[in-house]
Amino acid sequence: MRYRTGAIAKRLLFIPVAVFIVITLAFGLVNLTPGDPALVIAGDLASDEHVAEIRAELGTDKPLPQRYAAYVRELFTERSLGTSFFTKRPIWDEITQRFPDTLELVVLGLLGAVLYGSLLGTLSSYFRRRWPDTLSRTSVTITQSIPDFFMGLLLIYVIFYIIGWAPAPVGRIGLLDRPPDRVTGAVILDTLIARDWGLLKTAFHHAMLPVVTLALFYSSHFAKTSRAVLSRALNSDQVEFARACGLSELRVVGYAFREARTPVVTYIGILFAALFGGAAIVETVFAWGGLGQWAIDAMLKLDVPAIQGFILVVGLLTLLVYLLLDLIVVALDPRVSYE
Amino acid sequence: MTAAAAPPTASLLEVTDLRVQFRSRRRTVHAVNGVSFAIDEGETVGLVGETGCGKSATVRAIIGLLKSPGRVTAGSVRLEGTDLVGLHPRQLRQIRGASIGFVPQNPFGALNPVLRIERQFRNVIRAHGRGRRAEIRSTALDMLDAVGIADPERVLRGYAHELSGGMAQRVVIALAMVLNPRLVVADEPTTGLDLTIQRQILDLIRDLAETEGRSMLLVTHDVGVVAQYCSRVLVMYAGQVVEAGPVRRVLTEPAHPYTEALLAAVPRRGERLVGAQGTVPTLLELPPGCFYYDRCQYRSDPRCATEAPSLREVGPGHWAAVHYDKGAGST
Amino acid sequence: MALVTLSEVRKTFRRGRSEVHAVNGVDLHIEAGETLALIGESGSGKSTVGRLALGLIQPDEGHVTVDGMQLDGLDRKTLQAARQNMTIVFQEPFQSLDPLMSVGRIIEEPLVIHEPSLTPAERRERVTDTMQRVILDPGLYERRPRELSGGQQQRVGVARAIVTGPKFVVLDEPTSSLDLSVQAGILELLANLQRDLGLAYLFISHDIGTVDYFSDRVAVMYLGQVVETGPKAAVLDTPRHPYTEALLSAALPADPTEQPPHIALTGDIPSPTQLPEGCFFYSRCNYRGDPRCATENPPLRQVGPNHWAATFCDVGSTPVSL
């Protein structure tokens, strides 16, 4: 047990270093990449004065160390991520406003991916080399080979246009619906709080296709991992011994599941962090209006401070998720002690 | 062969003409090819043979745990008269653990790494009936005490990875015998353990079997283990029992040339070692005659090449699958 | 002077925060053409001694000399060149062969390294000769290791070891993963090679039977120390250290009429991360009685002609019951 607290302390001590790395990365992305953002923003026909103006506004006319110092100073003293190059709004506000929407999408999408993927993986490993295995592996091959945005379009065509089960891909709720009072910022949660059941249904309806898209695309990770780990576990000596002791199949599969627990949880953590950016395309397809869509817009418009702020926030979020992940893995497995 | 399988009194375990195949799309491995033997109440039978001789497949067929794609294609396994082959999985589950205790080779692999030992006892006991937590706990403590664990309380609270190899195997034995099975099947229970520990574990298994009058099937590749711990021995080669009989007789006067070669390969001071000639058949296709024909130095009988010999009695309780009498003058 | 000498060799490995004291002051010597068997249980440090004897790992303290060359502190190039004279055969034959290389190329590699002046044809001839010498069909030249049986794989390992004509070979449990009938063939081969080529062997084993069959002298290791050493017959027939006595009694004779008394030991081997005080065997010893046992680590003392044991007590005297 002492080893474990030591390991956790070590992780905590690592945080400042990691934060520093993330900040540097966000800074370096804009300032160290070859090419001059000002030139890209200004376009090919811009005059030198115009380019210089943009440079001054971005701060890229000053020497690198000075810029870096200013960036870090602003970050820590004013807790500011800067303001958008185009809307002039504080980037922090832009991000926090959209964060809950993306969170909702990511949580629901991941939930679907974990459930569907683990189901496929379990069927696959338990009925190894029989028809459920073939079926599940074919499904995985197909879903992992269709890019998420294309899958979204296919779903829109089939489910919305042909069958008509889903509403048009216009965002969280219909264009004419009045949004719920903003409490958490997450539409589904807010309609729940407002007890507006009709709107809740609409919100779920609108969330259906994007969630299914994410769930299908990312389920292959869980299907493959759980299949590999469960197959190994179901063939392991401990499972054989459990069977030899007369334990029920349900209990035996439970033994195997415990083996798969750690890698599945790890994947959930990794994808959770990655999806804040990874869901961006799906958000765009469904006009979801979350963090990802905003970031993509910023990239298209070359809103440099916004891109920088987005990278920083997502990086820090990743860091946080990884820390939690470490703690959970330690709690799940008595063998992990981190020497 | 049937003669060996039908002893006058009913035995605890009767295996009759057992055949196991591992069939995949590309090939079929004939792992066990007509094995028959019986184990009486209270006796310890050794099953000895080298890698790939089918001893592991035989054992797993007995406890109904053949790994896919292996399956029993013929024969029966009768435990106290009930045929385990083709038994409903639920009934088979009731027999495993309760009537047949299984001691596997690798104790660390056999224990669940993330469950406390106490929980594993509880799972085993509750799989065969009800039990209150406290009762199960005291049963487990008694059992751990019986397998010679000095601090059972602490072991019960802990996890598998905190145990030494010898301790882990003791815990496994305790789990396998906690429901007092009539038959214990031990599959190379000491392979991988140190010499001094091996002897302790074997003594322990023997003592636990003797005091309760249990029968035991001890699978091993070590002639020494058979010589010191078994009363009868079955020698397996290429998926068949080629010789069976009382240990003293088989190990001193082997009737089958394979047994003889196996014994000649045991290193002894001052004696010249004789390595085996030829190779084991692949078991993908069964040869027409005696499976040992290619390697045999006594082959002389014309039937050797064409007809597989069946077990015949060559002495009191001593059976061998040969066409000729080795003593009666050969090359 | 002996072909191989290890004097006061110590080696500690760091594993995370703890230190594993694998070898704790070992003296050994091996004469040209003889076989010294190193017996011990897992964790006794016998494999580490084998690797120290070849300079595959460097000792923390003490010296290793092979054929007049001191291996510790040697620069890498010279050490690499010296490997022409000394080599090793491993326990797991398959794992010790590069799965991508053909049998011929595996056996050839030492020649490529140590005798670069050979032409490919000459090399091939040497390889074929060596294959015949280890009774391996030269037709297997182009085969991959996985197409071979365990016994054949080990013959490839032996061929690779002897192709450059070494004087000293460490045999690290060369037959313990093989079947009995295959083991016999390998042991026979190794004995013949020793006779024909005058090889010196350090034969690492945990199997008393093969040691009895195969060796000239025996050294018994316990917790990183040699507790007893001497001529084979002396050590195996009249053990003088209580651990040797217990170890020998644990061996199971293949003859059912033979039933040696079993001297049971209590407890497990102490962890090599925390060496005990006094005699390392104190916690499991049936003879402890001398007051020094608990406080002093007994040095090797002579107990017979060329026969040494690290003990204060006399095995054979009545064991003190616990």
Add this chain to the structure above:
Amino acid sequence: MSRARLVLARALPQRATEPSEGGRAGRALRALGKGALTHKGLTIGFVVILLILLAGFFAPLPHDPIQPNPESTLQSPDGEFWFGTDRFGFDVFSRVFASARLDLPIALAGTLLSIAVGIPLGLAASNKSRWSERIMRGLDMFQSFPLLVLAFAIVALTGNTLQNIIFAIALVNVPRFIRLVRSEALVLRESRFIEAATAIGASRTRVMLRHVMPNTMGIVLAQASLAAAHAIIVIAGLSFLGIGITPPDASWGVMIRVGSQNIATGQWWVSFFPGAMVFVTIVAFNMVADGVTRLIGRAED
């Protein structure tokens, strides 16, 4: 007669064969060829990719892929426009095949670049020093980052030239090659045959180049195929968002983007055919990866 030849053919490998003069590469190729015959998936995947690539460059296309015909916009598939046209009047069929000229070479170039960087770095990081542990920890973090978005940002900020897209793809894929090569090399370095190589006097370089590296190549090849599939997704994603390849250049992502505006109104063909092509390409790469994994005996089954 035919039976005799069969028996002879079977007996051949038993005989002492002459030293093969084909050399290492030749033998590796032959092994791969032999593997391709026994592993259908590998062959099919490989042939499909090759066909798509060749069709992109050499197939006679019915219409000019980068010259729209304003008179026939949003036509559904028919005898003249096999896959229909989009709202600018581009022929979908011609563009679907022409896209392979850009998308596939970029994906392959990006993958090759990431291998070229990843293998040496991975090998270098395979010593067990504290230093390399820390680097890997940092790499872990970098890899856990939403790399896809990072790639988008980089291309957006540096401009959508071919080099920048290739660079972004390499950046996304390099960490997994470093990680893969390192972890493989770490396992290999502990293995007996590496110890054996040291024991016969092989130098460190020889051990690394002759024993460690060749034994990582199989799994690297499998991973490269997966990386190429991923690269196809990244390129399509970039172009779909309007960051990567831009019209009138043909790219599957661009075509899906154009069609996405019509899909909710039922003109499915504009997006569907390029999407299907992406799907086929990715499946082909995955088949190659599966085949290689099986070939080197690392598959789960």
